[in-house]
Amino acid sequence: MASAVDQAMGRVRASGVLYVEGARRRALALDPRAAQLWADLGDQVGGKMLRPRLTLAAYLGLGGDDLDAVVPVALAQEILHTAMLVHDDVLDHDDVRRGRPNIAGATRARLAAEGVAPEVARAQGDAAALLGGDLAIAAAVDVVLRAPLAPAVATEVVGLLVRSIHTTVAGELLDVAASSELPGRTDALLVAELKTATYTCVVPLLAGAALAGASAEARDALTTYGLHMGVAFQLVDDELGVLGDPAVTGKSVLSDLREGKRTHLVALAHALADDAQRRTLDAHLGRPDLDATDAARVCAVLRATGAVDALHREVDARVAAATVALDSLPAPLRDHLAERARTLVERSA
Known part of the structure; x- marks a missing residue:
């Protein structure tokens, strides 16, 4: 089944390139800056392509065989993901994604080269990222509406995209608000789920x-699997965000610590810490000027308290629950998703 998904992914990637290029050319008739924004947005599409792979796996594993129908729907998942990343980078004040400039970073760099004042370049970079994310949200819906789908199916898929946006915004709001609260006050597992x-x-x-x-029954099984795996995926992501190798992850280990993100890992460390360790966490988490030396002190506390080990136990439990949920599904899909679960939590980026 993995080979079938891989083959279909070739079409998803090609469709994405064609869609962005078409949008860029249409935007060029409006204004060169609009065309540049589409080009920058296209540069953000990529990475693990987990979401379209899951759409393809579910469709093929449950008996679907019309690639013309499923490829646009799979592409829509990745375009929506790109929108979320672009907006998330604005919230986190990041200029880099996957080791290269994101929309905001690329815009600021071009403006700086033109001699634009730094404060103006920063504001325009944020504006470009917000607008680029908006374009991607609309594009995800557009791709589905252009697909050769029965009207009822297209309506259901668009409804699922809308559900994604509503739920993710709720989670982002909780995540942003948590940075001003004590670790553990906000339910980080709920944030990960939403x-x-x-x-x-x-x-x-x-x-x-x-x-x-x-x-x-199949949809219920996929929902249960997806909730557990999505939380496990986020927990691993949170760990890599502070303890991963930036050369592999493409993201600075200082970013989340400077933002003071109240992840489940941080909540565990705060709960398990002694007084001295808790003072270290409180002194450095959320410091905009946090340097590598003090970040290393925080990371040492995360390990010494046993928080990292506790996080790994939570991830293992989530993977186990996700795998059990697959029992009622056809064997090829069940085996494929079980293997996907293992690879997601064993990754280094």
């Missing part, structure tokens, strides 16, 4: 299931 699990795993799987005409 901010990541629904749009990363649940909705892509359900979109594929909708196209395949799957039973309610």
Whole structure:
């Protein structure tokens, strides 16, 4: 089954390139800056392509065989993901994604080269990122509406995309508000479920299931799997954000610490810490000027308290629960998703 998904992914990637290039050319008739924004947005599409892979897996594994129908729906999942990343980078004040400038960073760099004042370049970079994310949200819906789908199926898939946005925004709001609260005050697992699990795993799987005409039992199984796997995925992501190798992740380990993100890892460390360790966490988390030396002190506390080990136990439990949920699904899909679960939590980027 993995080979079938890989082959279909070739079409998803090609479709994405064609869509962005078409949009860029149409935008060029309006203004060169609009065309540049589409080009920058296209540069952000890529990475693991997890979400379209899940859509393809669910569709093919549940008996679907019309690639013309599923490829646009799979592409929509990745375009929506790109929108979320672009907006998330604005919230986090990041100029880099996957080791290269994001929309805001690329815009600021061009303006700086033109001699534009730094404060103006910063404001325009943020504006470009916000607008680029908006374009991507609209594009995700547009791709589905252009697909050769029955009207009822297209309506269901668009509804799933809307559900993704609503749920993710709720999670992002909790995440942003948590930075001003004590670690553990906000339920970081709920944030992970809302901010990541629904749009990363649940909705892509359900979109594929909708196209395949799957039973309610199959959809329930995919939902349970997706919720557990999405949370596990976010927990691993949080760990890599502060303890990963920037050369591999493409993101600075200082970013989340400077933002003071109240992740589940931070909550565990705060709960397990002694007084001295808790003072270290409180002194450095959320410091905009945090340097590598003090970041290393925080990371040492995360390890010494046993928080990292506790996080790994939570991830293992989530993977186990996700795998059990697959029992009622056809064997090829069950085996494929079980293997996907293992690779997601064993990654280094």
